[in-house]
Amino acid sequence: MSLPPLYELRAFEVAARLNSFSKAAETLNITPGAVSRHVRTLELWFDCELFKRQGPRVEVTEAGRVLAGQLNESFTSIEWACRAFRSENHLLRLKTPST
Numbered sequence: 001m002s003l004p005p006l007y008e009l010r011a012f013e014v015a016a017r018l019n020s021f022s023k024a025a026e027t028l029n030i031t032p033g034a035v036s037r038h039v040r041t042l043e044l045w046f047d048c049e050l051f052k053r054q055g056p057r058v059e060v061t062e063a064g065r066v067l068a069g070q071l072n073e074s075f076t077s078i079e080w081a082c083r084a085f086r087s088e089n090h091l092l093r094l095k096t097p098s099t
Contacts, residue, residue, distance in 0.1 A: 004045040009071055011038035012050060016060045016068035 003009075011034070015024035021035040028035070043050050050064035060068065 004042055005038075008038040008041045008045075010075065011035050012042050012064075013068055013071040013075060015039060015051070015058070016064055017072065019058070019060060021058055 011024060011028060011030070014027050015021050015035050018024050018027065021032045021039070024035045025032040039050060046063075046067075048063050049061050050067065051058045051060055
């Protein structure tokens with residue numbers, strides 16, 4: 001099985017965590033419409049509703065909560081791996097003569 005697009009997964013996870021497409025858009029520096037399209041792409045991919053849309057308001061479905069929880073753990077793990085890798089590469093060692 002191939003994976004759905006990573007950027008769509010991230011947009012969905014942020015929107016589910018913040019329970020808002022507009023707050024997710026602000027966090028990701030994209031438009032609320034882009035967040036909505038990313039979520040819609042995932043809903044088509046998984047063939048299930050991840051958010052209930054009620055006008056401008058959205059509410060995460062039970063399936064969305066399950067997916068968001070798993071994605072949150074995964075993105076946190078990736079973030080920690082990147083932090084550890086990045087901090088190792090920023091070490092600066094200087095050797096100077098003792099005179």
